[in-house]
Amino acid sequence: MIMLPGQDEYFLRVGDRVDGPASPPPALTEEEQAERRNRAAALAADYRTELLIG
Secondary structure (H helix, E strand, C coil), rough: CCCCHHHHHHHHHHHCCCCCCCCCCCCCCCHHHHHHHHHHHHHHHHHCCCCCCE
């Protein structure tokens, strides 16, 4: 994967921190998942990110 500078900040603002690479993903409700998707879409342009949803 190739990432632009600052892309790590985007992921920190959109996602949830975990303890390590082997940690399971957080269990999110449908509402929490929708909130993360909306946050990702709202921040995408600030980080020169294009979301391909289809």
